[in-house]
Amino acid sequence: MAHTPGPWKANRALFDKGAISWFIESESGETVARIFPGPHAEANAQLFVAAPDLLAACENLLAVAEDKEGVYGIYQIYVDQARAAIAKAKEA
Numbered sequence: 605m606a607h608t609p610g611p612w613k614a615n616r617a618l619f620d621k622g623a624i625s626w627f628i629e630s631e632s633g634e635t636v637a638r639i640f641p642g643p644h645a646e647a648n649a650q651l652f653v654a655a656p657d658l659l660a661a662c663e664n665l666l667a668v669a670e671d672k673e674g675v676y677g678i679y680q681i682y683v684d685q686a687r688a689a690i691a692k693a694k695e696a
Contacts, residue, residue, distance in 0.1 A: 607693070608636050610656025614649040628652045659693050662686040 608630045615627045619641075626639035626649035639649045669683045 607656070607659075608634055610660075612636055612653050612656060614639075614646075614653050626652075655693075659690065662689050662693075666690065 610630070612628050612630055615629055617625045617627055619625060623641040624645065625641055626645055627635055628637040628639070628649060629635055637652055639645045639652065642648075666683065666686045669679075669686070
């Protein structure tokens with residue numbers, strides 16, 4: 605399963621009674637997600653926007669770590685976290 609390629613951007617939409625939603629869109633204009641009004645809506649929208657970059661960073665980190673198999677010792681927990689985050693992002 606593949607996700608919509610990044611980069612993504614957050615577009616703010618103002619609705620009746622001042623409610624603010626966020627639409628996460630790809631460069632091609634495809635709506636990837638909608639964030640409904642709430643106390644963390646803007647921060648959640650920014651996290652969505654960062655998701656493709658965060659996934660790429662984790663994949664790059666893991667590629668470097670696996671190339672140096674066994675060298676990362678005390679950093680093993682972070683390598684494992686990157687592996688888990690990648691798996692979570694790519695679950696079907």
